[in-house]
Amino acid sequence: MDQVLKILVAPDSFKESLSAEEVAEAMRMGAMDAAQVMARGVEVDVCPVADGGEGTVNALVRAMGGEVRRSEVTEPLGRRIVARWGLCGETGIVEMAEAAGLGLLSEGERNPMRTTTYGVGLLLKEAMDAGAKRIIMGIGGSATNDGGCGAAQALGVVFYDNGGEIIEQQISGGLLGKVSRIDVEGLDERLKNGEVKLEVACDVRNVFCGEHGAARVYGWQKGANAVEIGELDAWMLQLGALMARDCGVDVMGMAGAGAAGGLGGGAVAMLKGALRSGIELVLEAVDFEQRVQWADVVISGEGKMDGQTSEGKVLWGVERACERVGRPMWVVVGAVGTGVDLGAGNGGHQEGMKGGMQGGIAVSEGHERGWAMVHAKELVREGTARIVKNVLATF
Ligand SMILES: Nc1ncnc2c1ncn2[C@@H]1O[C@H](COP(=O)(O)OP(=O)(O)OP(=O)(O)O)[C@@H](O)[C@H]1O
Numbered sequence: 336m337d338q339v340l341k342i343l344v345a346p347d348s349f350k351e352s353l354s355a356e357e358v359a360e361a362m363r364m365g366a367m368d369a370a371q372v373m374a375r376g377v378e379v380d381v382c383p384v385a386d387g388g389e390g391t392v393n394a395l396v397r398a399m400g401g402e403v404r405r406s407e408v409t410e411p412l413g414r415r416i417v418a419r420w421g422l423c424g425e426t427g428i429v430e431m432a433e434a435a436g437l438g439l440l441s442e443g444e445r446n447p448m449r450t451t452t453y454g455v456g457l458l459l460k461e462a463m464d465a466g467a468k469r470i471i472m473g474i475g476g477s478a479t480n481d482g483g484c485g486a487a488q489a490l491g492v493v494f495y496d497n498g499g500e501i502i503e504q505q506i507s508g509g510l511l512g513k514v515s516r517i518d519v520e521g522l523d524e525r526l527k528n529g530e531v532k533l534e535v536a537c538d539v540r541n542v543f544c545g546e547h548g549a550a551r552v553y554g555w556q557k558g559a560n561a562v563e564i565g566e567l568d569a570w571m572l573q574l575g576a577l578m579a580r581d582c583g584v585d586v587m588g589m590a591g592a593g594a595a596g597g598l599g600g601g602a603v604a605m606l607k608g609a610l611r612s613g614i615e616l617v618l619e620a621v622d623f624e625q626r627v628q629w630a631d632v633v634i635s636g637e638g639k640m641d642g643q644t645s646e647g648k649v650l651w652g653v654e655r656a657c658e659r660v661g662r663p664m665w666v667v668v669g670a671v672g673t674g675v676d677l678g679a680g681n682g683g684h685q686e687g688m689k690g691g692m693q694g695g696i697a698v699s700e701g702h703e704r705g706w707a708m709v710h711a712k713e714l715v716r717e718g719t720a721r722i723v724k725n726v727l728a729t730f
């Protein structure tokens with residue numbers, strides 16, 4: 336009798352079209368379709384993941400066996416919003432995108448000069464009030480570039496302007512240029528005295544400012560124009576220097592400090608947080624290496640595979656795990672950025688991603704983008720079926 340092919344499906348969400356759970360389910364069905372057509376046996380382990388950005392609460396609550404809670408906080412433009420967060424025993428899971436995510440704003444509203452992470456600070460407070468002693472804060476997918484100052488303000492940190500006056504408004508990217516002193520004395524006692532430990536799960540490894548910094552790399556997707564990006568970057572440089580002087584922490588060259596518009600760096604300097612790779616933290620929580628060991632083949636995916644992918648996103652983390660364990664990895668993605676070659680599902684290679692990655696399929700290829708977004712479920716199912724048929728043919 337033919338051997339059963341063991342498949343681990345471990346995708347991220349396809350932002351704007353499918354959640355990670357939906358992608359994983361479509362992949363599972365695609366694998367079953369292939370098994371039926373080829374009259375072969377497959378077993379599928381379904382493991383939706385996240386990298387600190389959207390979907391992190393779901394992935395961690397599912398893995399750690401906690402519950403999802405809801406709290407009213409504020410969104411990036413200050414309007415009231417109900418945000419989801421997780422409580423798993425004494426561990427709180429906060430996803431910054433729930434209170435400051437790009438997906439909360441319409442395209443016309445996106446503008447990092449006006450947006451703030453204030454609501455993220457409120458969410459952290461909710462988790463502490465509920466008794467969390469350890470908080471994992473997933474960061475990424477943000478609409479903000481405020482260096483985490485808004486969140487810090489919500490937790491008692493005070494910012495002064497050039498004239499020595501307290502800045503009373505919630506700090507947005509556009510106010511960063513005004514900050515000339517940071518006073519962390521009033522920081523929430525629970526963070527200040529270490530009663531609550533903050534772990535910051537970053538979706539990328541970018542630095543605080545400069546060419547590879549928050550504003551220059553991610554400002555575009557948040558709606559900033561070239562002039563605004565230049566201003567934001569210069570203000571981040573200034574803010575980094577203030578953090579070194581007033582908080583005693585140098586975030587400048589720190590990998591991940593530039594995640595989520597600099598919330599990474601801000602959380603370390605002002606909230607006593609420790610940075611971690613989001614995908615590595617999530618993969619650890621779901622026992623990923625053990626699951627890869629069980630599998631003969633791993634299939635992952637994300638909405639768009641591009642230059643950001645190798646900055647520490649889901650595919651980067653999954654690929655590293657596959658390489659360590661020695662299992663082939665295939666991808667089904669929505670679309671690819673320029674220069675990414677997936678080899679049409681028959682083998683290929685992405686610059687910067689070595690070894691385990693065999694190739695994959697971009698499901699929108701040959702379709703109009705809007706159509707591919709609406710039909711993402713069927714397309715992921717079909718794409719996965721094609722890959723699994725190829726794998727079964729030589730298994
Ligand atoms: N079904 C689809 N077909 C084509 N393109 C898609 C589809 N779904 C999502 N995308 C593209 O993927 C983009 C989002 O990419 P992705 O899901 O990788 O998010 P990201 O912001 O790059 O990263 P992350 O989720 O890791 O923070 C969308 O803006 C869209 O252009």
Ligand SMILES: O=C(O)[C@H](O)CO
Pocket residue numbers: 388474475476477478538539553593594595596
């Ligand atoms: O939020 C952002 O800026 C990106 O996801 C990188 O962290």
